[in-house]
Amino acid sequence: MLKAGNGVDYSVTNVLGIFGIGLFYDLINSLYFVLPVMLLGWVTPSRFAGKRGFKIIAFILQFILVFLLLLNAVSEWVFWDEFSSRFNFIAVDYLVYTQEVVGNIRQSYPVEAIIGVLLVLTVLLTVLVSRMATRWTFRPMRFGRRSLVLGVYLLVVAAAFAMVDNKLRQFSGNVYVNELAGNGMYELFAAYRNNELDYNQFYAKLDEQQASSLIRSMVQTPESHFTDGKRFSIERDIVNTGTELHKNIVLISVESLSADFLGSFGNTQGITPFLDSLAGQSLLFTNLYATGTRTVRGLEALSICAPPTPGQSIVRRPHNEDLFSMGSVLGSKGYQARFIYGGYGYFDNMGYFFGHNSYGVIDRTALSKKEIDYENIWGVADENLFELASREISAATQTGKPVFAHIMTTSNHRPYTYPEGRIDIPSHTGRDGAVKYTDYAIGQFIRLARNKPWFNNTLFVIVADHCASSAGKTDLPVNRYKIPLLIYSPGFVKAGTMPRLMSQIDIGPTILGLLNFSYRSKFFGYDIFKLEPGRERAFVSTYQSLGYVKNDSLVILKPQKVTETFTPDFKDGSARQTSPNRHLVDEAVAWYQAASFQFKHGLMKR
Template identity: 30%
Template sequence: MGQSEVLNTRQRAGNLTRATVSSHLGFILLSTLALMLMFSLLRLALFIYNRELIGSTPASTFFEAFFNGMRFDIRAVVFALVPLVFALLSASAMRWRTLWRIWLTCFASLTLFLGVLELDFYREFHQRLNSLVFQYMSEDPKTVISMVWYGYPVVRYLLAWAFATWLLYLVFRGIDRATRPSATGAPIAAWYLRVPVLLLVVALCVLASRGTLRQGPPLRWGDAFTTDSMFANQLGLNGSLTLLKAFESRMDDDRDRIWKPTMPDDQARDTVRKMLVLPDEQLVDTDKAAVRRDYTPPASGTLPVKNVVVILMESFAGHYVGALGAKGDITPNFDKLSKEGLLFTRFFSNGTHTHQGMFATMACFPNLPGFEYLMQTPEGGHKFSGLPQLLSARQFNDVYVYNGDFAWDNQSGFFANQGMTTFIGRNDFVNPVFSDPTWGVSDQDMFARGNEELDKLAGEGKPFYALLQTLSNHVPYALPKDLPVQPVKGYGSLDDHLTAMRYSDWALGQFFEKAKKSPYYKDTIFVVVGDHGFGSPEQLTEMDLFRFNVPFLIIAPGVQEKFGATRDTVGTQIDIVPTIMGRLGGETRQQCWGRDLLNLPAGDQGFGVIKPSGNEPVVAILNGGRILIKPKEGDIRVYDYQVGANPQIKRVDDAPDRPELLHRLDSFIQTATKSLLDNTGGVVDSKPAKN
C-alpha cells in the first residue's frame, strides 16, 4: 500500500471517529427528508393505483390531501428518528453510522412493504390499513395465504419491494457519506453543550409528532377529513400509523375501542324503546332487558308459509343490481326473481364484512364499535334473539350450507351456540363441479347441495329454516374454467369482481329453477340479501354507502298481493328476522334490534345504524333519505342521499333534525353495547307460536 493510500485510509477512519453534533444533525435532517419523500411517493402510488376513484374531484382537493398526509408522515418519521436523536447524548453513539443506516433502511423497508400491501387493500376495502389486517392474520393461515397468493401478483410485488429496499440502503449510505465530518473539523462539543441541542431537537420532534399547535390531543384520524372526497380524506392518512393504531386498539385491555356512554343509561334506553317498539308489541322484563318484547303480528300481515330459507349472497352490491337501477346486465337472474317478490330499494348491510352480515342477519344484533368481530369474542357466546333461537323454540329443523370451512369466522361455533344443528361445508361435498384451493366449492355446487338438503328436510314433514351462503364472489374469484356466463368487460379493475357476481347470480337462478319444482316451495318464504356491498369509482359520503347498499328480496306466496312489488322503506340486516317472524305469524318473544319492516306505522320511512369494518372510528344513522355520519373524533356531517339508478348526495348544513338524529344514534349504540356487556340481549322463556 502506497503512502497516499495509507493517508486516505487514516483520513476515512478519522472521519468515522470524529462525529460532531453538526454532522449528526445533518444526517438526521437528510434522513428525515428521504423518509418524507418516500412516504409522499407511496401516497402518490396509492393515488395513481386507485385513480378510478378520482371522479370529478378537483386537483386542489388532492393537493390538500397530500399536505394533510405530510402532517401524518412526519409523525411516523419521528418514531424512526427517536434513537438517532437521543444519540446526541453520546459521542460514541453518534459514530454508529453503520447501525443507524441499517436501522433506517429496515424502518423504511417495513413501511414500504406496508405501502405496497396497501395498494390492493385500499382498492378492496376503501380504507387504509387497519384491524382487518390482524383479523385476517388471526384466521386460518393456509386459507389467508392461498387467498393472497392466488388473488394478487405476490412475486411481482416482492421483487419490487426487494429492489426498492436496496435503493433505500444506497440512499442512506449516500446520506452517511455526505454528512461525515471533515478530517480538520472541530472537536465534538462537550456534553453540557450537547444537552441544550438535544432538548431543542426533542421539542421540535414533539411539535412535529403532535402535528398541531392546538391544546388537547395531538393529530387525530378526523384531522385528515377536511374535504368532501372520501378518497382524498383517506389519502391524507398514513397507512403505517393507522395499522399501528389498530394494533394498539387490539391490545388495549381497557377496550378503548368501545364508545363511552354520552348520556344516562335510562335516557338512552327510553329513546331506543321509542325507536324500536312497534304499536303491536308489548315490552316485557323492563327492569332487566332493554327492548325485550312480545309480538303477535296482525293476521292480515301474515303469509301462508311454514318454512324459511335465507340466502346470504357474498359481496352482492346493490349498486350493480339491475333491479335497483344498475346497467350492464350483471344480475339478470336476480332481476327476474325480483319481479316475483317484494324488493326493498333502500336496504343496507350493518357492516362491510361477511362476519357482520352473518350475525346481523341471523342473530339480529347490530355491528357496534369494538365488537365488529362479535362471533370471535367472549360476548359472541351469548344467546341472541335471532332466527335460530326463535325458530328452534318452535321445533323447526335447520341446515346451514356453505362453500367453505365453518372454522372461518367461528361460524359453526357461533351458530351452534345459537341453536343450529346441521352444517354442510367444503369437506362435505362429493365430486363438486369446481373447487378452488382457497375457499372451497363453487356457488353452483353450494346451491345444488342446498336444493338436496331442503328436499330432505321437507321430506321429514316438519317445518324448517335454512341458511345458504355463497362465496365465489370473493377474492381471488376462483371460478370454473368454463364459465356459464359471459365475462364482464368495461369496468376496469372491477371486471373480475363483477364477473364473479354475474356467476353467483347465475347460480342463484339455477337454485330457484330447481326449488320451484319441489313441493316445499309453495310453503316457504325465501329471503335473498347481500352480506355487504363493495366499493365503486363513485362514492357516496365518507361512509361510502355503495359498500353498504345491498338488495333485500322476499319471495313467498301472496307477498306481492299483500305488500306490493317494491318498498323504499329504509332498513338494515337486523330488520330481517322480525320481518320474517311477522310473516310466519304467532306470538313471539324477541329482543331483535330491528323492526318488522312490513308493519311500521304510517309515514315511518325506516332507519338503520351502520358501521364499516376494520375498527374505523365512524358510525352513521340513516333515516329515510337522510344520513348523519359521526366519527369518534372530528366533524359530524349530515347529507341527503339517494341510491339506485341516479345515486347522489347533498351535504346539509345546519340540518334541523341533526340533534335528534345524533341523539338517536348515540342512544342506540350506548344501549346495545350495555345490553351486550350485561348479557341481557337474548330471549327469556321464548314462547312458541300459538296457532
C-alpha cells in the same frame, strides 16, 4: 391522489393539506419505524461501531426496513384498489386471517413478480443509502451519550404516542382527501389501537333514563307488548293473528351484491339474468339498506337484528354466545337452524358465533374433494355450496321438522374466480363475472329446488350481506349501502314491490311476521308490514361512523361525541350538511346507545 382521480376535491386548501399533513404523518411514522436502528446503535459497543461485522448487520437491517417500506407502498395500492382508503380497521381484521388474505392476494396478483421487482429495488436503494450513510453513521459514541440520545428519542416517541392521533388528517369534507393526507403504516397502527370503541366514552349519549324511554317508544309496534319495565330492556311479546305457518326458510346472503348490479335497479349489463327474472315472481324490496361494509356486519344484522355497534362486529367480539337470534326464535318453534358456508367457519369467527347462537354450522369441511368443482382461498364455488345446502336441507326435512337454512356465498370476492364455461365472462376478469357466476349458481339452486319435495313449503329469501364498495366522497354515502331483497314463495308470497325504507335488521322480524309467528322478542328490527307509515328508518355504518337515515335526513355519530346532520342524495351518495334536528339526533343516539348498552350488559342474551 392520481388513483383517487375525480373523487378528490382539488382545492388549494385540500392539496396543501394532503401533502402538508401527509408529510407530518410520514415524520411521525418514521419515529416508530427507526426504532430497530436506534436500539441497534444503543446496544453496540463503540469498539465495534466501524467494524465490518457491525456494518453488515446494519446493512441487513437497512435492507429489511427498505423492503418493508416498498412492500407497504404496493400493499397500500392494492388495499386502495379494493376499499378506496388507506389501511384501516379492515386491514387489522385481515392480519388475523393471514392464510386467507395471503392466499387471496396470491390468486389475484402476480405476487412472485412483484416481490422480485421489490427485491431488486431494495438492493439498489440499500446500496445508494448505504454509501451516503457510511460517511457519518458508524462513528464511535460512548454508552452514556448513546443512552442520552436514545432517551431523548424515546421521549419524543412517547410524546407523539400520547399527543398525536389520526384525527388531524380529517380536515376536509371530502373523504378521499382525508385518506390521502394520512400514512398507511400509521393508519394501520391507529386502527389497531381503536378496534373496539366504547360507546359511552367516544360517542354522544343521552341520560340513560331518557335513552331507555326513547328506545322503548321507538321499538314498540301495534303487535307488541313489553314484558317488563327494566332500563334499556326491549323484551316484548309479539302477537300475530292467524295460524302459524311452519314453512322452511332458506335465507341466502350473497357476498357483496349491490342493488345496482340488478336490472331491477337500473343496471343494463345483464349480469344478474336469473335474479332479474326471479324478481318478477317475487316480492322485491327496493329501498333496503345494509348496516355495514363487511360480511360480519351483514351476518350480525340478519341473525340478531340489532343496529351496528362501533368497532368490531358482535360476530367477532368476546362474550357473544347465547344471544337472542333468529336461530333461537325458530329453534323454539321446532326448526332446525343451519348456517351453511362455502369457506372455513373459523374465518371471521363465523363458525364460533353461529355455533354458539342456536345454529348448526356446516362449512367446506363437509364436502369431499370429488364434490368440489372449483375452490379458491375464500371457499368452494357457489354451485358446490348450493349442492351442499340442497343436500343438507333435503336430509333435515326428512326428519319431519322444518328447516331454517342461512346460506352464505363467497364467489363474488376478489380474486373473482369460478369454474370456466358456466357463464360468458371468463373467470378472473373482474367483479362483473363474479356477480354473473353467483347469479348462475343461485339460478341452478332454485331450479333444482323446484323438483324437491320441500320446495312448495319453503320461503326463499335472497339478500346481500353488504355492497361491493362503500367508498365515496362523503363519510357514509348512502347509495353505497343499498342492497336488494327478494322473497320468493310461489302460491304464498304475492309478487310485487315493497318501496318502504327498510334496514337489514328488519328482515328477520318481517320473515317471522309473514309466517304469523307469535314469539317473545329482543330484536331491534321491525316487521315492515306491521309498522305504521312514517316510522321507517335505516342504519348505515363504518367501524367508527354510525349513521341513522330517516325522513330524507342522515344523522352521523362520530367519536369525540360529534353529531352531524345531512340531507343525502340517495342516487349519487353526496350529502349537504344541514342544521341539526334535535329530535332526530336524539333518536339516532338512543338506537345506538341502547344497542351498545344491551350487548355490554348482557341484555341481548336469550
